[in-house]
Amino acid sequence: MGVVTEPQPSRRRATVHDVAREAGVSRGTVSRVLNGGYVSEQARAAIEAAIRTVGYVPNTAARNLVMQRSRAVGFIVHEPHALFLEDPNIGAIMLGANTVLSDADLQMVCLVTDSARDTERVTRYLSGGFVDGVIIVSARAADPITDAVVRLGVPAAFVGHPQTTVPLPWVGIDNFTAARDITRQLAKTGRKRVGMVAAALDRDSGADRLAGFKEALGDTFDPDLVVEIPLYEYTAGLRATQELLERAPDVDGIFAASDAVAAGVLTALRRSGRTVPDDVGVVGFDDSSWAERCFPPLSTVHQPAAGVGERAAQLVVAQLAGQDVPRDGVLLDSPIVWRDSA
Template sequence: MAKRPTIHDVAAAAGVSRGTVSRVLNDDRYVSPAAHAAVRRAIAETGYIVNRNARSLVTQRTGSVVMALSEPHEKLFEDPNYSVLIRTAIRRLAERDVSLVMMLAGDEGDRERVLRYVRGGHADGVFLVSTHGGDALVDGLVDAKVPLVAQGAVIGRENVIPYAAADDREGARQMARHLVERGRRKVATITGPMDTPGGIQRLEGFADVLGRKASKRLIEHGDWTRLSGESAMARLLERTPDLDAVFVASDLMAAGALATLRAAGRRVPEDVAVGGFDDSSVAASTHPPLTTIRQPLAQVAEETVRLLLELIDGTGHVDPVILPTRLIVREST
């Protein structure tokens, strides 16, 4: 059986010391570009594989981070936004030879498992995705003093936990203005959960534009699922049958709203204009295709990864990143 290549073999092939190889493997910034390139070339030529256990003893790092999704299991597979976030995070982390551990935190048992895992020293940092106000997981992770960032602001912890997010409030304003400018006079909205930043800020943006016309009769709440969009639309129609537009705070809920309108015999957009939010894969597949707000999810994920890696590297304070949205007009308005 062929002998596995060692760090000494890499050093010999690269023409550098063993210490230089070690510094390259540990991402030491004080290595010349020429030496760094020579070591990476020698690793490829020799087929050397890093022993993560040995490396962890030296660096005090695990080489992995946790992505904690604070939603029930079924939402991970229903909402296409999560797949974009996960794919982007995996790709960006791989560039640093860091693995992503996906953990669901939708109920108390799941949250306890995440906390035990992180407190046990099995991860170098944590991404929070889709957090809700009053989430005990957040408090536990803050107390654990692990590098921690969020996709979207964490309600009540905006100045404690760094985050990257789309500009939810301005995106909602863009959609509300679009519906009003199209001549719609009675505009309703279906919000996300009101214990999430997206739920709160998208409602605020809607109200910024509609003012007093944003009455309680024209507001219903969903939970980001298609089914909640269906039922919220049904309640709006029952209460305000003459509404002529609805801004729905996610594409998935908007798909549910479209199904309810179709079942009620309402034409879209002739009778009721419908606008969504996300510009996910759902938006182009609805009938009619959905006018929506594009949020740059891949860029949000990349910025979240960058923030977490900077915290892990100990570069000090990092600032939140808020990215612009864009109105995408299709046939539903």
């Protein structure tokens, strides 16, 4: 026969009143200490000792409710769920941002928008005041979330230039110049028929990389050597290269809009029997973990993804502290890293 035990009563949470009673001071004096106000050293020492004795833990949730602060910052990514997990740049941006937010005692809340329904849900979430600020990655043109940020006045920082008439804080790199320079370097290796797998043209990064590619080639630019894909992803790069080879079997250089896309380009070239870099030179963009996984290792543009995330988070933290921040954009360096693929 089993032994029946009486349920143990749950331990009551210590309150400010308990601390005040133990310390022999008023509740208001305890509140001043907890909120960083001035009290005598004697009263402060008594209160700190009482906190340890009664085991008082501040109720942060209740305090935040009174202060109308959540102590949370949303990290919003406009990408499909699969790409969020696959793209090492997004992970690096997120970790960089989280380091800064953690140091500021702020919690990151990740929000991935993969559909119109997701976008509507996240917009409602922002309107509900569940986060104090937001970092937005991959914002697109006519983005309802960006519109909500402007309407609500939410402290925000964008990774990449938001396509809006309202000046908003953002951080990124000079995609146009970086794409132009690496395309020129590819052409200098003797390539005569240089094509591009262009991605994500509905946001500033993709559009600027294509514009830089066109600028680099000048009069030799051939629009038939550009294949457009919607996302920075491996499988799309593979399919696009197959299409490009059908259009122009004599292509001898390819600029891929990202390293993940370039990995797909290399696979398609290998399947077609072409060697890299002898038959076709290939360059990418990002200098992500994809670049060194490729064979041969990928020539690419170094994007300081972690640094971008850190700077974006710093812009949000500064706004939460009431500081002015630049609204004309913060650009980080993005040097070319030349390897064996070109």
